Amino acid sequence: MIKKFTLGLALAVSAALMPAATATAADYPVEKVKGAGTSACPADSVCLYQDSNFNLDSGDDGAWIWVVKGTTARIPDGGNDETSSVYSTLNRGADVWMDANYKGDSFYVPRFNENYASLKNVPQGHMTANFNDSISSVTFDNF
DSSP: OHHHHHHHHHHHHHHHHSOOOOOOTTTSOEEEEEEOSGGGSOSSOEEEESSTGGGTTSOTTOEEEEEEOSOBSSOTTTTTTOOOEEEEOOSSOEEEEEETTTEEEEEEEOSSSOEESOSSSEEETTEEEOOTTOOOEEEEOOO
């Protein structure tokens, strides 16, 4: 009985002393950088630009770009509902969603250098939709 109690106490103390898990880049595959133009978008990424025309009209330093390297349920670092243009260098497609956790309306970004200089009139079948300042999550196609 004492051995079981001692073992249980030792396990409880060990668990309490273990450091808490921290989020890694793999948990949030999004990097926030300043820049402008499609050349600022690295390979194998979907880049979400703060301003239309890929931040080219945003002054000398450009504006924020959220470089998405993988599926993400919510754009971090102030990027939620801030996107006004999208550029892709992926070798696969991606869906860009209005709401976090891949909910709400979305549009498909085909592979290789597909771009949307403005999100105010994104084609949706026979209509267009306004996705400006509304992007919250991104999913990447699987191979």
